[in-house]
Amino acid sequence: MPQRPPQGGSAINIISPIDAKIIEKLTIGTHVLISGVVYVARDAAHHRLIQALDRGERLPLELKGQTLYYMGPSPARPGQVIGAAGPTTSRRMDRYTPRLIAAGLRAMMGKGSRSPEVKEVLKKYKAVYFVTTGGAGALLSKTIKKVKVIAYEELGAEAILRLEVENFPAIVANDIHGGDLFEQERAKYRRENKK
Amino acid sequence: MREIKASAITQAVARLCQEANFVLGEDVLSALKQAHKTEQSPLGKEVLSQLIENARIAKKEQIPLCQDCGIAVVFLEIGQEVHINGDLNAAVEEGVRRGYAQGYLRKSIVSQPFSARINTKDNTPPITHIEVAAGDQLKIIVMPKGAGAENMSRLAMLKPNEGQNGIIDTVVRTVEDAGGSPCPPLIIGLGIGGTAEKAMLLAKKALLRKLAEPNPDSEIAQLEKEILAKVNALGIGPMGFGGTTTALAVHAEVMPAHIGSLPVAVNLQCHSARHKEAVL
Numbered sequence: 001m002p003q004r005p006p007q008g009g010s011a012i013n014i015i016s017p018i019d020a021k022i023i024e025k026l027t028i029g030t031h032v033l034i035s036g037v038v039y040v041a042r043d044a045a046h047h048r049l050i051q052a053l054d055r056g057e058r059l060p061l062e063l064k065g066q067t068l069y070y071m072g073p074s075p076a077r078p079g080q081v082i083g084a085a086g087p088t089t090s091r092r093m094d095r096y097t098p099r100l101i102a103a104g105l106r107a108m109m110g111k112g113s114r115s116p117e118v119k120e121v122l123k124k125y126k127a128v129y130f131v132t133t134g135g136a137g138a139l140l141s142k143t144i145k146k147v148k149v150i151a152y153e154e155l156g157a158e159a160i161l162r163l164e165v166e167n168f169p170a171i172v173a174n175d176i177h178g179g180d181l182f183e184q185e186r187a188k189y190r191r192e193n194k195k
Numbered sequence: 196m197r198e199i200k201a202s203a204i205t206q207a208v209a210r211l212c213q214e215a216n217f218v219l220g221e222d223v224l225s226a227l228k229q230a231h232k233t234e235q236s237p238l239g240k241e242v243l244s245q246l247i248e249n250a251r252i253a254k255k256e257q258i259p260l261c262q263d264c265g266i267a268v269v270f271l272e273i274g275q276e277v278h279i280n281g282d283l284n285a286a287v288e289e290g291v292r293r294g295y296a297q298g299y300l301r302k303s304i305v306s307q308p309f310s311a312r313i314n315t316k317d318n319t320p321p322i323t324h325i326e327v328a329a330g331d332q333l334k335i336i337v338m339p340k341g342a343g344a345e346n347m348s349r350l351a352m353l354k355p356n357e358g359q360n361g362i363i364d365t366v367v368r369t370v371e372d373a374g375g376s377p378c379p380p381l382i383i384g385l386g387i388g389g390t391a392e393k394a395m396l397l398a399k400k401a402l403l404r405k406l407a408e409p410n411p412d413s414e415i416a417q418l419e420k421e422i423l424a425k426v427n428a429l430g431i432g433p434m435g436f437g438g439t440t441t442a443l444a445v446h447a448e449v450m451p452a453h454i455g456s457l458p459v460a461v462n463l464q465c466h467s468a469r470h471k472e473a474v475l
Contacts, residue, residue: 044312072262073301074258074264076299077299080258083258083262083299084258084260084262084301086261086262088263089342089343111343111378112374112375112376113374113375113376131375131434133245133246134343134375134434135246135260135261136245136248136249137253137262137263138252138253138258138259139252141258142252156302156314157302158314171238181436182436184437185236185430185432185437186430186431186432187430188430188437189236189437189438190428190429
């Protein structure tokens with residue numbers, strides 16, 4: 001699938017949970033607009049999910065085929081669905097990700113690059129990692145239509161949420177072929193003589 | 196002696212916490228607009244236009260610019276002719292508590308950070324830096340600092356003879372290793388000299404300078420310029436999606452150091468560079 005011209009071109013509309021056949025077709029640099037259900041979890045929730053897996057407990061959400069968004073929103077004002085809702089740094093979740101993918105997770109959204117281990121697991125299980133713009137929390141909040149707390153409410157901003165989103169903008173950063181958007185694009189604009 | 200009521204400090208801090216989180220400084224906004232004109236990467240350009248639109252929505256609808264509303268770093272410059280009527284530390288803390296509650300800002304502070312990590316639920320305690328200045332005024336600066344960029348900060352205790360090249364290498368490596376995680380385009384706070392803790396404080400205070408205003412010392416200004424060029428040659432670009440705008444500015448502050456030391460502190464600031472000030 002060719003990389004669309006980022007300005008003025010069209011993005012692909014996809015529904016989450018994302019069909020396995022669609023994930024296989026996604027390649028790095030592809031713009032997507034995600035609609036449907038995504039779950040929210042960040043550091044503390046990941047820690048608890050792994051503890052639950054270790055103890056052989058049932059998870060508070062069925063991970064199979066699902067999409068996780070690394071995010072901790074600011075509180076909604078009265079009448080708002082959610083406050084600011086941009087991505088957090090994905091690399092902090094790298095140590096937990098292989099276990100969750102093995103347990104069925106198939107898509108993730110966040111900011112920044114992933115570890116070599118995560119990229120390997122994406123290839124092995126045919127899963128995908130999307131990036132979206134950090135620090136665009138007000139803008140991204142507009143795509144979130146419903147919010148429900150699913151688990152760990154006591155964690156405050158770190159609780160697990162179920163979101164219904166409409167046209168959430170993201171870009172494929174790591175695909176099932178081992179591609180890496182960060183490495184590819186950085187190489188294009190890197191000028192030597194840096195030292 | 197001029198009296199300032201602690202309650203006035205609380206009010207000011209509460210207001211500044213909110214203003215900082217909703218209204219991106221004009222200097223930062225115009226630097227983003229300028230970068231949007233010069234950025235060569237289409238993906239990088241797209242990120243910059245999202246950030247400009249994000250700032251518009253945040254200001255208009257009072258939605259935080261970023262869901263990470265930060266740890267509240269509060270700088271106080273207290274004139275030596277000022278007498279504060281009440282408990283200063285408690286007044287600042289209460290200001291943060293109120294500001295974060297009233298503004299629907301995210302509460303991101305956990306106690307016992309290495310173990311229980313229990314959210315304090317009111318974004319306290321703040322980090323407070325107090326300096327005594329001449330005069331009878333009290334200047335308050337509130338800087339909400341997000342974790343993404345702060346986590347990528349670095350302290351290097353260089354050997355004195357590593358000199359300028361050692362400093363440049365330290366900064367370039369720090370930015371390169373951080374990649375897209377600290378939300379570039381960055382503002383790079385650089386503290387040179389002093390001691391370990393003082394260098395980092397200099398680096399943080401450098402971030403409060405009006406964006407891209409060079410250090411008044413021409414040698415330091417030249418160093419800032421050289422580092423900026425090298426960092427922007429890395430190709431990291433906005434959000435790490437590739438491009439020519441990895442940093443908007445380098446702000447360096449320098450002070451004397453021990454004959455055996457060359458402390459170099461790098462404090463990174465994401466593009467959501469939030470700080471607001473008031474003078475009482």
